[in-house]
Amino acid sequence: MKKLFRSSTDSKLSGVCGGLAQYLGFNATLIRLALVVTALFSFGSVLLIYILAAVIIPKEPTFNPFYDERMHHHY
Numbered sequence: 533m534k535k536l537f538r539s540s541t542d543s544k545l546s547g548v549c550g551g552l553a554q555y556l557g558f559n560a561t562l563i564r565l566a567l568v569v570t571a572l573f574s575f576g577s578v579l580l581i582y583i584l585a586a587v588i589i590p591k592e593p594t595f596n597p598f599y600d601e602r603m604h605h606h607y
Contacts, residue, residue, distance in 0.1 A: 537592035546586035 539550030542560050549567060553560035571578040 536589055538586065538589050540592040540594055547591065548582060548585045548589060551589060551592065 536555045538547035542550030549563040553563045
């Protein structure tokens, strides 16, 4: 099952547009352009939604080759 994350690799501000692009299979530049255009005509509501998304959507997990989960297992 696919999950929505804020992108850690395709990020300009918070990674919301990059994560949404990865989730939907679109180009991130097109998502950003659509966000800017709709923000101009939404009287700030799209910016509020963007800020909420940046807070609510979790950051994409990154692989850490130096972290051994077995050493930090909590019982």
